[in-house]
Structure formats: structure tokens, C-alpha cells
Amino acid sequence: MSIFHAIVLGLVQGLTEFLPISSSGHLILAPWLFGWNDFNDIEIQRAFDAALHLGTLVAVLFYLRADLVPYVREGIKVVVTPNKANKVVGRRAWMFVLSAVPAGVAGALAESWITEKLGTPVLIAVSLILFGVVLVWADRQTGTRDLDSFSTRDALLIGAAQVLALNPGTSRSGITITAARKFGFSRDAAARVSFLMSVPVIGGAVLLKLTKLTQDGIPEGLLTPMIVGIISAGISGWIAMWGMIRLLRSRSFTPFVMYRFVVGIGVLSILATSFR
Numbered sequence: 001m002s003i004f005h006a007i008v009l010g011l012v013q014g015l016t017e018f019l020p021i022s023s024s025g026h027l028i029l030a031p032w033l034f035g036w037n038d039f040n041d042i043e044i045q046r047a048f049d050a051a052l053h054l055g056t057l058v059a060v061l062f063y064l065r066a067d068l069v070p071y072v073r074e075g076i077k078v079v080v081t082p083n084k085a086n087k088v089v090g091r092r093a094w095m096f097v098l099s100a101v102p103a104g105v106a107g108a109l110a111e112s113w114i115t116e117k118l119g120t121p122v123l124i125a126v127s128l129i130l131f132g133v134v135l136v137w138a139d140r141q142t143g144t145r146d147l148d149s150f151s152t153r154d155a156l157l158i159g160a161a162q163v164l165a166l167n168p169g170t171s172r173s174g175i176t177i178t179a180a181r182k183f184g185f186s187r188d189a190a191a192r193v194s195f196l197m198s199v200p201v202i203g204g205a206v207l208l209k210l211t212k213l214t215q216d217g218i219p220e221g222l223l224t225p226m227i228v229g230i231i232s233a234g235i236s237g238w239i240a241m242w243g244m245i246r247l248l249r250s251r252s253f254t255p256f257v258m259y260r261f262v263v264g265i266g267v268l269s270i271l272a273t274s275f276r
Contacts, residue, residue: 001038001048005031006225010232013052014059017202017233018195018240020135020174020256021263025124027052028168029267032121042115044219050209051226055233057202060195063241067196071096095152099159100200103172106163107205119168125267127169131178132260138178139253145184147192154183158197172198177253187248195241 012030016023027049031038039045061068070086071093078090107114161179165172173194180190218226247255 001222001225003225003228005036005038006048006228007232009048010052010055010229011236013229014056014233014236014238015240016171017053017056017237018060018173018198019244020171020177020253021260022124022128022165022169022171022174023056024119024165025128025169025171028119029121029124029263033270041219043216044222046209047213047216047219048222048226048229050206050213052229052233053202053206054210055230056237057199057206058230059234059237060198060202060241063238064192064195064199067192068199071196092150095150095155096196097200098152099155099162099197100204102156102159103162103166103201104204107166110166114166118166121267122271123167124169125264125271127167128260128264128267131164131170131174132257132264135174135178135253135260136257138181139187139257141181141184143181143184143186143190145186146189147196149185150193154180154193157183158193162197162201172201174256187252188245191244191248 009027009030012026013023016026030036039048070089074086074090075093075097076090077085078087078094158176158179161175162172164170164175173191176194176197177190180193181187185193
């Protein structure tokens with residue numbers, strides 16, 4: 001795998017993981033569009049994907065460090081020393097962990113089926129358009145709730161919606177933001193809910209994949225591209241989060257929806273002309 005390809009895929013992962021435009025879909029579309037064939041084995045591809053997700057995990061941990069430190073501290077206290085814990089913060093921390101359960105279970109049970117049946121360019125294109133329409137509908141809902149109102153009900157319902165993101169093209173951040181807006185969160189709060197929900201989901205996926213990678217060993221020639229991809233994904237992921245929060249303080253999700261439409265229609269047009 002070339003370093004250039006690693007940089008590009010790292011940028012794609014970082015920029016699309018936290019924006020509501022589907023990172024998994026873009027990681028499939030980019031090599032397909034450019035005719036890249038870097039992986040001749042699905043396990044090697046998964047190892048590289050794990051490295052890219054490690055980069056975005058580091059990015060979200062750094063970006064949300066001010067929120068995560070008290071959540072981790074009080075989350076541990078509420079279990080170990082409940083009398084000394086801020087129970088409101090501690091319980092909310094475990095709610096975010098709870099929100100990852102539906103997608104984690106579904107992903108573990110259906111990983112092979114997802115790999116074999118989903119992720120084709122046509123399905124990704126249709127999903128980009130379809131769930132873009134859903135995001136438009138949800139974003140028109142009025143919402144003033146902030147992060148402090150996040151409840152167990154929100155964790156279960158938004159977490160259940162997150163299962164849909166196992167389909168490349170849906171977008172994990174897109175579907176969680178859609179659900180959060182539907183349940184009355186403001187745009188800024190919906191984005192922060194999505195970011196915080198990403199920590200246990202991405203963290204769990206990275207842990208499982210890197211554990212397997214440690215057991216199997218890093219494929220020859222992949223170590224340097226993995227390191228480059230991690231750095232590229234981490235930097236671009238932080239930029240994406242920073243930019244999205246600033247944008248949503250004054251604008252809607254319309255720019256992201258329009259992007260989804262353009263890419264979806266573009267992919268379908270390419271398929272129709274047999275260019276790829």
C-alpha cells in the first residue's frame with residue numbers, strides 16, 4: 001500500500017467519521033472511484049480500517065477531553081464509591097456506554113452478512129440520498145434540549161438508531177444526529193451527543209480489531225501506512241469536529257445534506273454510464 005493512499009484514506013476517514021456523510025461509505029467509494037486495489041485480503045483491509053478508527057478515536061478523545069474527564073471520573077466513582085460520586089454525571093456516563101450496546105451486538109452478530117451483502121456503490125449512493133432526506137426532515141424539528149437532559153430513554157432509542165449505521169452510506173453521526181434532533185435536542189447538542197456516543201462505539205470496535213491484529217500480527221508492509229493513516233485520520237477528525245460545531249452554531253445541516261445528494265447522484269450517474 002502506498003503512503004499516498006494511506007494519507008488520502010486517513011483524510012477520508014477523519015473528515016467523514018464525525019460529519020453526517022458516512023465514513024464507511026466513503027472508504028469504499030474512494031478506492032472504487034480511483035481504481036485502487038490495495039488489499040487482496042479482507043482481514044488486511046479490516047486491520048487498516050482499525051488503524052484509521054484508532055486515529056479518529058484519539059481525535060474525539062482529545063476534542064472532548066473537557067467533557068470526558070468528569071464522565072470517566074464520576075462514572076467510575078458511581079460504581080466504586082457511590083457516596084462520593086456526582087451521581088447525575090456518573091449515570092450519564094454509563095448511559096453513553098449503554099447507547100453503544102445495540103450497534104455493538106448487531107455488528108458482532110451480522111459482521112459477515114454486512115461485509116457480503118452491503119457496501120456496494122449503488123447501495124451506498126441510495127443510502128446517502130435516502131438518509132439525507134431523513135436528516136432534512138429531522139432537522140426541521142424544533143429542539144432546545146441540551147446535553148444535560150440526555151436520559152436512559154435517549155441512550156436506548158438513539159443507540160437503536162445507530163444500528164442503521166452498520167449499512168455503509170447511512171452515517172453513524174448522521175443517524176444519531178437525526179434521532180437526537182427528532183427527540184428535541186438543539187443542533188449543537190445533537191452533534192455533541194453524536195460525538196460522545198462515538199467514543200464507546202469506536203473504542204469497542206478498535207479494541208476488538210486491534211486485539212485480533214495483535215494475535216495475527218501486522219501484515220508485512222502495512223505498519224508504515226497504518227501509522228500514516230492514524231495520524232492523517234486523527235488530525236482531519238479533529239478539524240471536522242471543530243468545524244462542524246462552529247458551523248452548527250449559525251447554520252443548519254443543509255450543506256451536509258446537499259453534499260450527500262451530490263455524491264449519491266454522482267455515483268449513480270457513474271454507474272449508469274459504466275465509467276466504473
